[in-house]
Amino acid sequence: MQEPAKKQQAPAYHCRSCTSPLLQPTEWEHIDEQHWEVSMRCPECHDAYAVVLEQEEVNEFSYHLEHGFQCLLEAVDQLDQEAFETECETFIAAVWADGVYPMDF
Numbered sequence: 001m002q003e004p005a006k007k008q009q010a011p012a013y014h015c016r017s018c019t020s021p022l023l024q025p026t027e028w029e030h031i032d033e034q035h036w037e038v039s040m041r042c043p044e045c046h047d048a049y050a051v052v053l054e055q056e057e058v059n060e061f062s063y064h065l066e067h068g069f070q071c072l073l074e075a076v077d078q079l080d081q082e083a084f085e086t087e088c089e090t091f092i093a094a095v096w097a098d099g100v101y102p103m104d105f
Contacts, residue, residue: 012057013064015042016049022068025061 015023020042027039034055041048053061094100 011060011064012038012051012053013061015040015045015047016051017047018042018045020044021064025065028058 013023014021022043024041024043025038026041026048029037031037031052036053036055036058037050038053038058038061039048039050091100
Protein backbone atom coordinates (compact mmCIF):
# COMPACT_ATOMS: atom_id res chain seq x y z
CA MET A 1 0.00 0.00 0.00
CA GLN A 2 1.31 3.42 -1.00
CA GLU A 3 1.65 6.22 1.49
CA PRO A 4 -0.27 9.36 0.61
CA ALA A 5 1.87 12.06 -0.94
CA LYS A 6 2.92 14.78 1.43
CA LYS A 7 1.10 18.03 0.90
CA GLN A 8 3.37 20.61 -0.72
CA GLN A 9 3.83 23.44 1.73
CA ALA A 10 3.58 26.91 0.23
CA PRO A 11 6.82 28.90 0.26
CA ALA A 12 7.43 30.98 3.38
CA TYR A 13 6.74 34.14 1.38
CA HIS A 14 3.16 33.10 0.51
CA CYS A 15 0.33 33.94 2.90
CA ARG A 16 -0.87 30.88 4.81
CA SER A 17 -4.48 32.12 4.60
CA CYS A 18 -4.93 33.29 1.01
CA THR A 19 -1.61 32.14 -0.58
CA SER A 20 -0.86 35.67 -1.80
CA PRO A 21 2.80 36.05 -2.84
CA LEU A 22 2.78 39.61 -1.44
CA LEU A 23 3.41 38.61 2.18
CA GLN A 24 5.42 41.22 4.05
CA PRO A 25 7.70 40.74 7.05
CA THR A 26 7.15 43.30 9.78
CA GLU A 27 9.74 42.08 12.31
CA TRP A 28 12.66 39.62 12.25
CA GLU A 29 14.23 38.14 15.37
CA HIS A 30 17.19 35.77 15.41
CA ILE A 31 16.35 32.81 17.66
CA ASP A 32 19.53 30.77 17.19
CA GLU A 33 22.09 30.08 14.47
CA GLN A 34 19.60 28.38 12.15
CA HIS A 35 16.20 29.85 13.09
CA TRP A 36 14.42 33.17 12.87
CA GLU A 37 11.05 34.28 14.18
CA VAL A 38 9.43 36.46 11.54
CA SER A 39 6.22 38.43 12.02
CA MET A 40 4.27 38.46 8.78
CA ARG A 41 1.42 40.54 7.40
CA CYS A 42 -0.59 39.94 4.25
CA PRO A 43 -1.66 43.13 2.42
CA GLU A 44 -4.47 41.29 0.65
CA CYS A 45 -6.35 39.38 3.39
CA HIS A 46 -4.82 41.36 6.31
CA ASP A 47 -3.84 38.20 8.18
CA ALA A 48 -0.95 38.73 10.58
CA TYR A 49 1.03 35.97 12.25
CA ALA A 50 4.52 34.90 13.29
CA VAL A 51 6.46 31.97 11.89
CA VAL A 52 9.76 30.32 12.71
CA LEU A 53 11.92 29.92 9.62
CA GLU A 54 15.15 28.12 9.05
CA GLN A 55 18.10 30.08 7.69
CA GLU A 56 17.61 28.64 4.18
CA GLU A 57 13.97 29.79 4.14
CA VAL A 58 15.00 33.24 5.37
CA ASN A 59 17.57 33.47 2.55
CA GLU A 60 14.95 32.48 -0.03
CA PHE A 61 12.44 34.95 1.44
CA SER A 62 15.06 37.70 1.40
CA TYR A 63 15.76 37.07 -2.30
CA HIS A 64 12.02 37.09 -2.99
CA LEU A 65 11.66 40.45 -1.22
CA GLU A 66 14.61 41.90 -3.11
CA HIS A 67 13.11 40.76 -6.42
CA GLY A 68 9.74 42.33 -5.50
CA PHE A 69 11.45 45.58 -4.52
CA GLN A 70 13.31 45.63 -7.86
CA CYS A 71 10.02 45.11 -9.72
CA LEU A 72 8.50 48.06 -7.82
CA LEU A 73 11.46 50.29 -8.68
CA GLU A 74 11.18 49.37 -12.35
CA ALA A 75 7.43 50.13 -12.31
CA VAL A 76 8.05 53.53 -10.69
CA ASP A 77 10.73 54.32 -13.29
CA GLN A 78 8.33 53.34 -16.08
CA LEU A 79 5.54 55.54 -14.66
CA ASP A 80 7.97 58.42 -14.23
CA GLN A 81 9.15 58.06 -17.83
CA GLU A 82 5.56 57.96 -19.13
CA ALA A 83 4.63 61.08 -17.12
CA PHE A 84 7.71 62.93 -18.44
CA GLU A 85 6.89 61.98 -22.04
CA THR A 86 3.30 63.18 -21.60
CA GLU A 87 4.50 66.51 -20.17
CA CYS A 88 6.93 66.95 -23.06
CA GLU A 89 4.29 66.12 -25.66
CA THR A 90 1.85 68.57 -24.05
CA PHE A 91 4.49 71.34 -23.93
CA ILE A 92 5.54 70.75 -27.56
CA ALA A 93 1.91 70.82 -28.68
CA ALA A 94 1.42 74.11 -26.80
CA VAL A 95 4.54 75.62 -28.43
CA TRP A 96 3.39 74.58 -31.92
CA ALA A 97 -0.07 76.02 -31.23
CA ASP A 98 1.47 79.36 -30.12
CA GLY A 99 0.05 78.76 -26.65
CA VAL A 100 3.26 79.49 -24.73
CA TYR A 101 4.08 83.06 -23.80
CA PRO A 102 7.06 84.65 -21.99
CA MET A 103 4.86 85.33 -18.95
CA ASP A 104 4.30 81.58 -18.57
CA PHE A 105 7.82 81.31 -17.20
